[in-house]
Amino acid sequence: MHLVDNVLLNIVLMTLIKFAGFVLAFVMGVATVLTWAERKYSALLQNRIGPNRANIGSIRAGGLLHMLADPIKMLTKEDFAPNTPNPVLFRIAPLLAFVPALVVFAVIPFGPGEGFQISNTSLGILFIFAISSLNVYGSVIGAWASNNKWSLIGGLRISAQMISYEVAIGLSLCGIFMIYGSLDLQDIAARQGELIWGFLPAWGVVLQPVAFILYLTCAIAENKRAPFDVGEAEAELTAGWWTEYSAMGFAVFALSEFIEIILIGCVGTTLFLGGWTIPGLHGDAWWIVVLEIGAFLFKTLFLVWLQMTIRWTLPRFRYDQIMRLGWRIMLPIALLNLVVTGIVLTFIERA
């Protein structure tokens, strides 16, 4: 009995430590920095200066203090609620978007071995799909409960868009599972540390380049950011599905969007950019492990940067174009990619 208690306590304690280390420190930290970085980055590539007015005395730190000023502002603003028949749904909608975005990090392998993964389950990627598809409820329920026509139209658009792209994103990743023969993210990451023909890293992006582009496109569409942000579409729908949200409700929605950017980066890194592996570097020495964790974070940040740049480069698609892209282009290409991968794998096995 005593032993069981100790084991349980150990598990809980380790989970909490891992949670604090990876989710609170890395994910939330980067998400907070992104609230500033996105505005500053977009400003600089549009020939503007960006936020630089928040200050303590004469210290401005290039606008970094906006990370501090924003929460203070959000917490002290009026938390407006529209005259709605669903006030409870209106209040819990931000949480419905926020919680799934955070929970998914439980299965991301931040480094080699179980110690750097909060929960090592053999169904890793299925867990990610299952939980992150719950994300649509937050936005759609929020839009519905807002009792506002802009919100409703925005909510309709994103529900259709997110569900459509879920199909294509799932199929685009099937090729990866076929090649590595596993759904376990830790396994997939480790297998990508091998070399093909002695020099080419066996990364997903090398073996499945088409799937990588499909994944990135669909993931951005899932996260409903430009060029797929028709649900928000400030030119037509005021602010779309989050028109009525202000103060912390808005902040939580915005933060969960940033967390999803990091999530897309993490999943993309694990499946396509070799996870925590560094080509040609193997071993259990502590400095190698540190380097590998660093490699994972670096690759994730690279994908975050790529998403942000795409978001500020491309104009918004029209709504019908998005649906056509999803069903008539993305889905067939994903299926075709699957068929070709299957044929090639069969030939390799026979040979």
Add this chain to the structure above:
Amino acid sequence: MAKVVNRMHPDFATQSYVIEVFKGVALTTRQFARNLFARKDVVTVQYPDDRRPYTPRFRGKHRLMLRDDKSVRCVACMLCATACPANCITIVAQEIDDPTIEKAPSRFEIDLLKCIYCGFCEEACPCDAIRLDSGVHSIPSFTRRDQKAGVINLMSLGSASIASQGGEHRAHSHEGTAHGQSSGH
């Protein structure tokens, strides 16, 4: 006449959009790097700290011009108040001691909240008494009352005019110079 629109017929590589996206990403990244290290392209004006100069023809807050003895040039003829499309000018006339000047305003008030800064008053004025060339822009206040500019307030921006005007000791004064731009009268 019918206009021929040259529709673009991009090839497959362009239409697939993949390469074009990365070209666009390269472009924005290059622009980001340029602005990160040298801000030559940045066009932002840090408003309260730096201000862009107004054009000479900018119509700002009104000012009432002065005679050489610093009294007001306005003769309360009501032309500006009549021309005003926003009805923002209130003038109350009074007689003054000078027998060669028929009237002068005892009250001359412009409601700056109503004013649309069209400049019709300036054009209607026969005496070059009211001008909008002060260059003063957007004066905020905490009450509506503060937005009603009275005669003292308007004269404080005023200066002498080179236009001639009747009046006993005051005719033929040509040496005064305008504060801002000449209004062209």
